[in-house]
Amino acid sequence: MATIIIATGRAVPSRRVGNSELAQQIDTSDEWIRSHTGIGARHIAGGETACSDLALEAARAALSMAIQGGMIREKTLEELALTVDMIILASTTADYIGTPSTACIVQDKLGARNAGAMDLTAACSGFIYGLEIAAGLLAVAAERRRILVIGSEVLSRITNWNDRGTCILFGDGAGAVLVEKTAGEGPGRRGLLRTILGADGSGAEDLIIRRGGSRNPYRAGETVDEPPHVEMNGRGIYTFAVKRATETIERLLQAEGITINDVDRIVPHQANARIVATAGKRLGIPEEKFFLNIEEYANTSAASIPIALDELNRKGELREGSLIMTIGFGGGLTYGGNLIRW
Numbered sequence: 001m002a003t004i005i006i007a008t009g010r011a012v013p014s015r016r017v018g019n020s021e022l023a024q025q026i027d028t029s030d031e032w033i034r035s036h037t038g039i040g041a042r043h044i045a046g047g048e049t050a051c052s053d054l055a056l057e058a059a060r061a062a063l064s065m066a067i068q069g070g071m072i073r074e075k076t077l078e079e080l081a082l083t084v085d086m087i088i089l090a091s092t093t094a095d096y097i098g099t100p101s102t103a104c105i106v107q108d109k110l111g112a113r114n115a116g117a118m119d120l121t122a123a124c125s126g127f128i129y130g131l132e133i134a135a136g137l138l139a140v141a142a143e144r145r146r147i148l149v150i151g152s153e154v155l156s157r158i159t160n161w162n163d164r165g166t167c168i169l170f171g172d173g174a175g176a177v178l179v180e181k182t183a184g185e186g187p188g189r190r191g192l193l194r195t196i197l198g199a200d201g202s203g204a205e206d207l208i209i210r211r212g213g214s215r216n217p218y219r220a221g222e223t224v225d226e227p228p229h230v231e232m233n234g235r236g237i238y239t240f241a242v243k244r245a246t247e248t249i250e251r252l253l254q255a256e257g258i259t260i261n262d263v264d265r266i267v268p269h270q271a272n273a274r275i276v277a278t279a280g281k282r283l284g285i286p287e288e289k290f291f292l293n294i295e296e297y298a299n300t301s302a303a304s305i306p307i308a309l310d311e312l313n314r315k316g317e318l319r320e321g322s323l324i325m326t327i328g329f330g331g332g333l334t335y336g337g338n339l340i341r342w
């Protein structure tokens with residue numbers, strides 16, 4: 001059995017906020033942001049747009065690609081949506097806390113009436129976790145065939161726009177992939193070949209939204225000065241990210257018995273171009289091997305890898321047989337990577 005990504009999609013809000021626009025509101029500069037992060041802009045959702053809206057748009061784009069590509073029998077979006085068995089939605093910025101899941105909202109609006117639906121919280125590693133969970137769900141039930149894995153974020157809603165240490169980093173967006181189970185064994189087989197998933201909860205406080213959950217709920221009568229927002233230990237995350245990204249690349253290569261030369265492209269979580277450059281340098285990997293679009297979108301957490309995959313796919317850079325590695329790290333703390341034969 002193989003789990004193959006048959007289509008990709010993305011949704012990015014049209015409002016683009018360049019570094020210079022941010023520099024008019026806080027004490028920063030285009031030069032500082034570019035030199036410390038590689039970020040040039042971010043896209044910000046309008047006030048009415050929630051996580052499920054971007055997720056739905058990305059999911060529809062993926063389903064449309066599958067139909068237009070002619071790789072499936074179904075001819076309309078409605079028909080195809082009915083064949084989806086599960087929707088896994090990774091996010092840190094769900095429409096609601098706890099219930100309903102954002103995945104259920106997408107399931108309804110997409111008309112995926114035969115699908116189960118669930119949210120996944122693994123911060124920026126969410127998509128990597130989601131792909132492996134999808135492969136597992138397809139493996140354990142013969143009748144399951146298609147799963148949508150979505151990463152969607154409206155990080156602008158949990159950003160403290162007065163904190164120059166964090167607000168420059170984040171953006172909004174969603175990416176989705178449609179995976180399908182096919183027969184496939186032996187050398188050269190396509191699909192998800194291997195995944196590493198890890199966590200280090202001792203770093204929980206390094207990236208945290210303190211208010212609003214059951215630990216620190218808002219209480220009746222309380223005056224709230226500011227909306228819940230993410231707090232970050234930038235240095236701590238940086239060190240963790242470089243270490244875990246480096247290790248995960250090495251472990252994936254070792255486990256598959258391959259070298260970096262066998263990998264066509266590494267699609268890293270787009271958190272900071274310097275994290276990627278440092279990890280690459282430590283392992284002697286040429287910079288061109290990594291696909292980076294952080295300059296345009298900033299860090300979109302769980303959405304960053306599927307957005308990048310869709311961009312590469314639509315450019316025709318993911319050909320059948322290409323070996324793609326994803327690498328991610330983020331809040332939790334979590335980390336991981338997938339090796340995918342496209």
Ligand code: COA
Binds near residue numbers: 032207238331
């Ligand atoms: N503009 C201008 N100056 C800024 C700034 C900004 N946006 N943000 C911070 N600074 C200043 C600091 O105040 C500090 O000034 P000081 O020396 O006078 O105190 C100086 O720049 C250095 O700050 P520091 O926090 O040490 O910078 P850094 O080189 O570590 O870069 C990050 C900060 C956030 C870019 C970096 O730590 C990072 O990317 N960490 C990982 C974050 C991440 O990826 N989070 C998401 C996880 S998925």
